[in-house]
Amino acid sequence: MSRDHAVNDWYPVADTVRPGARATRLLDTDLQVAWDGAAAAVTDAAGTAHPVQIRYGHVWTCLGAAPRALFEISEAEEPGRRLVPCGRVRVRCSPLRAVENFLDIAHFPFVHKGILGAEPQTEVFPYAVKIREEVDEVWATQVRFHQPQAAKSAGGATEIRYEYRVPHPMAAVLYKTCPPRPEAWDVIAIFVQPVSETECIAWPWMALYDDESSHAEMVQFQQEIFVQDRSILENQLPVRLPLDPRMEIPTRADLTSIAYRRWLKRRGATYGAMTEAQ
Amino acid sequence: MTPCPVALSRDLPPGGVKRVFARGRELALWRGASGQVAAWDNRCPHRGMRLSHGFVRGDRLACLYHGWQYGTDGTCAHIPAHPELCPPATIRATGCDAAEAGGVIWVAPEGYAAPPELPRGLVALRSLTFRCDAARLARICGLEAAPVLYLPDHPSLVILPNPLPGGQVEAHVLTAPLPAADRVAAVHLTEALRRAAEAEETA
Numbered sequence: 498m499s500r501d502h503a504v505n506d507w508y509p510v511a512d513t514v515r516p517g518a519r520a521t522r523l524l525d526t527d528l529q530v531a532w533d534g535a536a537a538a539v540t541d542a543a544g545t546a547h548p549v550q551i552r553y554g555h556v557w558t559c560l561g562a563a564p565r566a567l568f569e570i571s572e573a574e575e576p577g578r579r580l581v582p583c584g585r586v587r588v589r590c591s592p593l594r595a596v597e598n599f600l601d602i603a604h605f606p607f608v609h610k611g612i613l614g615a616e617p618q619t620e621v622f623p624y625a626v627k628i629r630e631e632v633d634e635v636w637a638t639q640v641r642f643h644q645p646q647a648a649k650s651a652g653g654a655t656e657i658r659y660e661y662r663v664p665h666p667m668a669a670v671l672y673k674t675c676p677p678r679p680e681a682w683d684v685i686a687i688f689v690q691p692v693s694e695t696e697c698i699a700w701p702w703m704a705l706y707d708d709e710s711s712h713a714e715m716v717q718f719q720q721e722i723f724v725q726d727r728s729i730l731e732n733q734l735p736v737r738l739p740l741d742p743r744m745e746i747p748t749r750a751d752l753t754s755i756a757y758r759r760w761l762k763r764r765g766a767t768y769g770a771m772t773e774a775q
Numbered sequence: 776m777t778p779c780p781v782a783l784s785r786d787l788p789p790g791g792v793k794r795v796f797a798r799g800r801e802l803a804l805w806r807g808a809s810g811q812v813a814a815w816d817n818r819c820p821h822r823g824m825r826l827s828h829g830f831v832r833g834d835r836l837a838c839l840y841h842g843w844q845y846g847t848d849g850t851c852a853h854i855p856a857h858p859e860l861c862p863p864a865t866i867r868a869t870g871c872d873a874a875e876a877g878g879v880i881w882v883a884p885e886g887y888a889a890p891p892e893l894p895r896g897l898v899a900l901r902s903l904t905f906r907c908d909a910a911r912l913a914r915i916c917g918l919e920a921a922p923v924l925y926l927p928d929h930p931s932l933v934i935l936p937n938p939l940p941g942g943q944v945e946a947h948v949l950t951a952p953l954p955a956a957d958r959v960a961a962v963h964l965t966e967a968l969r970r971a972a973e974a975e976e977t978a
Contacts, residue, residue, distance in 0.1 A: 603856040607842045619842065619855035729840050732825040734801075734818040746820045746866055750841075750856035 500524055503768035504561035506665060509688040509700045510539060511556040512582040522692045524560060524768070532556055553702050554582035555688060568634075568664035572684045572704045581712060583701035583719040585690075590730035591769035592667045592689045592697035593738040593761065598726055599669045599687045600661050600753040602642050608725050611645055618643040621750035628760055635663035635760050637753040663757055666766035667691055678706050685719075694769045695736045699723060737771045744771070777922040778874070778881040778888035780935035780947045783899040787812065787880060792836060794827035796939050797884045802871060803827040804880065807834035811847050812875060814882045815868040819843060820851075826868065836868075879935060879947060891922055897933060897949040900961055907972045909936045909944045915972040932961060 503524055511519050516534040520527070528547070531538045539547045539558040547558045553573055572578060588595055598604070603621050605614025624640040640659040660672040660682070667689040672682035683705040690698040701719045710718075739745055740762045747755050761770060781795035781804060792805035794817060801817040803826035811834065817825050824840040831837070835844040835852055843866075844853040851866035872883045876890035878899040883889075905912050913920040916934065917927050924934040931951040938944050950961055 601841075603841045606855065607839060616842075616855070617858075620858055621856040728828075729824060732828055733823040734825065735823065739823070745822055748821075748854060748857060748860075 499765055499767040499770075502765045503666070503691065505559065505563050505565055506561075506667070507550065507557040507559045507564060507567040508667065508690050509555035510558050510690060511537070512585070512700060513537075513551060513554055513556060514582055521690070521698075523558070524691055525693050526560060528558070530556060530558075553686065553688070554580055555700055555702065568668065570670060570684065570686065570704070572682070575704070577706060578684075578704045579707060579715075581703040581705070581715050583703060583716045583723075586699045586701075586720065586723040586727060587692075587696070588699060588727050588730050589696050589736075590733065591695055591737045592691040593769040594730055594733055594736075595689050595697050595699050595726075596663070596667055596669050596687065597738065597754050597757055598730055599671070600637070600663070600757060601751070602640060602659070603750045604729070605642060605644070608729055609722055612722065613644050613646075614642065615645050623749065624752070626752040626756045628756055632664070633764075635661075635753070635756045637661040637756075661753055663760065666761055666764070666768075667697075675706055677708075681706060683707075691769060697769075735771060737769055739771045740767065741771070741773055776883075776886070777891055778872075778883040779937050780879050781814070781882045781937060782880045783902055783947055784875055784878045784880055785899055786902065790831045792827055792829055792831055794825065795882070796937070797871060797882045798938070799940060800871070800884045801940075802882065803829070803836070804873070804882070805829075805831055805836050807831060807836075807847055809834055812873050812880055813847050813849070813870060814873040814880075815845075815849060815870045820866055820868060878949065893923065893933065893949070894951075896952060898952055900932075900948040900950045900958065901965065902945055902947045903965060903969060904939065904943055904945045905969050905972050906943055907975070908942050909938045911972050911975060912936055912944050912946060912968075915968055915975065929961075929964060931957075932964070 510521050511530045511532055516532055518531045527542050529540050537549045537556040539549050550557050606616050606619045626637045629636050638660045644657045645654045658674045662670045670686045675681045675683040686702045688700040740758050779797040787806050789806050789808050795802050795804045802814045803817045804814045806812050817827050819826055819838040821843055824838050828839045829836050835846055837844045842855040845868045846852045849868040849870045851862040854862050872888040874881045874888040874890055877893050881888045881890045910920045916924050918924050926932045933949045935947040936944050948965055
């Protein structure tokens with residue numbers, strides 16, 4: 498549904514960690530991706546080449562004739578930050594469900610028990626959500642949560658502050674208090690490659706201040722989190738994200754998800770969604 | 776309409792939760808600490824997570840995703856993100872009527888679960904899944920498809936078939952009280968039936 502809208506966005510189809518070729522699928526279209534360490538090429542089965550850009554540690558492509566601009570993450574340019582592509586996690590779920598889960602904090606004590614949350618500290622405190630019309634993005638601010646081990650660089654339990662940003666139907670950026678540098682934010686993003694409406698590849702990426710942890714340790718930490726999320730994402734029914742507010746019951750803790758669903762519906766970004774109760 | 780036999784009672788101890796099917800409807804079947812069984816649509820009303828992945832605390836089933844807790848009557852009793860909130864009564868898991876009789880849990884996808892009359896004194900043997908439909912399972916037993924199969928060649932065995940999605944059928948097997956050696960033989964017999972049914976050419 499509404500692939501027509503989705504084709505004009507940019508999506509990640511590979512990371513730039515190692516040169517190589519890769520067969521993959523995007524929006525139900527089979528693609529060949531080649532990355533030689535300096536330039537990338539993306540072609541479909543008919544041999545048509547699609548435009549490419551290298552941003553945020555990934556190869557991005559767009560299948561449509563009228564590409565919308567790819568969003569900016571200004572922190573990617575800041576000196577001193579480590580830019581860490583965190584591999585990929587293939588999930589049999591709607592790409593939109595994967596993004597929505599990334600925006601959710603109430604699941605931390607249950608799905609990421611002992612890492613991003615723990616009972617009995619399950620309360621989600623009030624936070625602010627808004628669609629910033631001037632940039633057409635969903636933002637959640639003043640989010641805070643008690644975390645046993647918020648990041649690889651966090652020694653122990655901390656109250657962590659968060660901001661969330663949705664600049665693209667299938668990408669979200671999280672700004673999170675940075676344990677070694679209280680004045681800066683760590684940036685963790687999820688770039689989702691929609692394989693089909695019911696299957697996706699999540700490409701987590703980070704831009705952070707952490708001089709201690711090895712790359713492998715940081716990737717390991719993010720992979721552990723995403724694999725825990727996968728056990729949820731592959732078991733949500735219906736598989737496609739319901740945009741009809743009567744189909745699922747949110748509470749105050751779900752304000753980001755409510756705004757995200759509304760924003761998707763309003764812009765017609767319904768690939769991976771259900772628009773009516775079924 | 777006969778309710779569906781979805782599990783043997785002894786396979787669902789207090790604190791247990793599992794996924795079952797009743798005429799194509801996917802359900803979370805669970806038993807609270809005090810022994811009561813409930814069968815609900817297998818999705819949390821909040822964000823659609825399968826409740827069969829949840830966990831039982833006392834007489835409540837909690838969703839694995841956000842820990843929302845539901846009492847045996849289906850109403851939401853606790854939302855961990857808002858510990859002080861008394862959840863509105865409109866938040867509830869939708870259920871099917873479930874009943875236990877003769878060591879079997881029966882579920883009615885619609886209406887009430889009135890278990891069929893079975894001979895007294897039967898005991899549970901095992902449940903197993905056949906990769907074939909209910910008609911073939913009955914045929915391999917020498918019978919027409921029926922809610923209760925009394926095996927003509929093995930009078931101490933009773934099979935309760937429950938069709939599953941994907942053209943499979945699960946068989947809940949009961950027996951008359953048997954000595955241990957005969958129970959082992961009965962288990963082997965059910966395996967043989969399964970092999971025969973799965974090997975049979977599709978008509």
